[in-house]
Amino acid sequence: MRVLVVGGAGYIGSHTVYELIKDQQEVIILDNLSSGYMELVHPEAKFYHGDIRNKSDIENVFKQEKIDVVMHFAAKIIVPESVKEPLEYYYNNVEGVRILLEVMNDFGCKKIVFSSTAAVYGEASGICKEDMPTKPINPYGETKLATEKMIQWVANAYGFHYVIFRYFNVAGADKSLKIGLMKDQLTHLIPVAIQGILGIRDHLTIYGNDYPTKDGTCIRDYIHVSDLAYAHVLGAHYLLNGGSSEIMNLGSNSGFTVLEVAQAVNEIAPLKYVIGDRRDGDPAELIASNEKARQILNWVPKYTLKDIVLSDYQYRKKISKK
Ligand code: UDP
Numbered sequence: 001m002r003v004l005v006v007g008g009a010g011y012i013g014s015h016t017v018y019e020l021i022k023d024q025q026e027v028i029i030l031d032n033l034s035s036g037y038m039e040l041v042h043p044e045a046k047f048y049h050g051d052i053r054n055k056s057d058i059e060n061v062f063k064q065e066k067i068d069v070v071m072h073f074a075a076k077i078i079v080p081e082s083v084k085e086p087l088e089y090y091y092n093n094v095e096g097v098r099i100l101l102e103v104m105n106d107f108g109c110k111k112i113v114f115s116s117t118a119a120v121y122g123e124a125s126g127i128c129k130e131d132m133p134t135k136p137i138n139p140y141g142e143t144k145l146a147t148e149k150m151i152q153w154v155a156n157a158y159g160f161h162y163v164i165f166r167y168f169n170v171a172g173a174d175k176s177l178k179i180g181l182m183k184d185q186l187t188h189l190i191p192v193a194i195q196g197i198l199g200i201r202d203h204l205t206i207y208g209n210d211y212p213t214k215d216g217t218c219i220r221d222y223i224h225v226s227d228l229a230y231a232h233v234l235g236a237h238y239l240l241n242g243g244s245s246e247i248m249n250l251g252s253n254s255g256f257t258v259l260e261v262a263q264a265v266n267e268i269a270p271l272k273y274v275i276g277d278r279r280d281g282d283p284a285e286l287i288a289s290n291e292k293a294r295q296i297l298n299w300v301p302k303y304t305l306k307d308i309v310l311s312d313y314q315y316r317k318k319i320s321k322k
Contacts, residue, residue, distance in 0.1 A: 007073030009036025015229035052096040082140035093143035163235035168251035173315035180315030208278035217258035221251040224303035251288020
């Protein structure tokens with residue numbers, strides 16, 4: 001199949017490109033490099049520099065390439081930034097996808113694999129199933145939910161088929177260590193903790209230990225980026241084989257507390273941590289039910305938390321030497 005990966009120079013997009021190429025698929029990337037990097041672009045992928053908010057940039061690709069399925073990763077994803085700049089988030093995450101869908105429809109390409117997020121569940125706590133009510137609590141989650149709904153209405157009107165994936169906590173790096181989460185994008189627990197053991201920062205601050213969980217720290221569902229990326233390969237095959245439109249969580253069905261993650265990192269090298277205040281908007285526990293992706297796509301995540309932290313450590317060690 002010929003896959004257009006929009007945002008293929010970013011963290012999750014680049015890992016998906018690597019999985020697609022391992023699966024012997026042809027990959028075309030469109031990326032504006034606003035948060036992506038040329039060094040993350042797989043050498044066998046064809047690269048177009050362009051922005052999904054410019055219709056002509058997308059048309060330019062479709063005029064030159066026959067595309068069977070589109071995957072969309074080109075979103076802005078930083079929650080506090082979305083609170084400060086909601087219009088920018090709506091412009092990029094909703095309007096950008098609206099234009100993309102318009103061009104896809106014009107060129108008769110009607111299959112899309114779309115990246116969404118557990119943030120659509122809002123303050124839900126516990127095990128999330130796809131049919132739970134969606135109540136985002138920040139503009140980032142709102143833009144993703146609005147776009148999910150736009151895709152559903154577009155599918156209804158023009159005969160599109162979609163797979164919408166709601167990601168939980170993604171971390172780790174490809175085993176080649178050629179790609180990973182680059183250094184200037186770090187706010188997430190695992191890379192921050194890894195920086196703590198590499199001496200890039202002095203310690204990890206744990207945001208609150210008075211939550212109603214077994215050790216008082218928040219529980220999250222961590223998923224290796226390569227497992228997540230591979231789900232997209234399965235999602236594309238599913239659509240091209242005539243699969244019906246679906247929304248699916250991508251997570252591991254299990255959760256770890258922040259202290260358990262800190263402990264896993266501490267097993268690689270000593271990690272200092274301090275307990276700080278709670279961070280705004282953090283629910284106590286978020287775990288994906290991944291039954292739907294298992295059943296429909298036969299997707300089984302194969303990496304453990306230990307694999308995730310080790311791969312992020314190895315990648316971060318490698319790039320810190322540059
Ligand atoms: N966290 C923390 N210290 C950090 C970063 C994150 O204690 O420096 C906690 C955060 O409060 C949450 C969990 O780790 O309970 C996962 O946060 P992350 O930002 O990685 O992902 P989120 O679940 O917010 O998408």
